[in-house]
Amino acid sequence: MSNFNFHVQPQWEVDVDVDVLTEExxxxxxxxxxxxxxTFDFVIVSLMEVCDHTLEQAEQCTWLVHYKGKCEVKTGSYEFxxxxxxxxxxxxLSAEIM
Structure with missing residues (x-):
């Protein structure tokens, strides 16, 4: 008769690399x-040249600014x-970073 113990679970060692977020x-x-x-045209051209918007993005933002009073036109870090x-x-133009 063999001496196998079927109640013992195998133990595994696993190395895991964890990236720690140091500064969000x-x-x-x-x-x-x-x-x-x-003018609408001036704002559209400005958004295309400055913020690298497509024509469609710039037009949509311009209409939002006109009807809602403001529009978020770009996101990113303050430095960007x-x-x-x-x-x-x-x-x-009237703009600010929030």
Whole structure:
């Protein structure tokens, strides 16, 4: 008769690599606000040139700004959005990073 113990569970050693998030990057949004003096065409072209929007994205954002008063036009880190915000402000548009 053999001496097998069927109640003993095999033990396995498993090495697991765990990535530890040391610093979470805060996502921000670039918000464009409505104004009474820039034309639709100017805003559309600005969003395409500054924020790299497609024509369709820029048109949709422009309509949202017109009817809702503001629109989130881009997301990312502050460092990513800051040059875009500055460029929109330099063009006379009203924008902020939130």
């Amino acid at each position: 990057e805060v996502k921000r949004v670039l918000v464009l606000h409505n104004d009474d003096y820039n 959005l800051e040059p875009m915000c500055t460029a929109l402000l330099d063009r006379g």
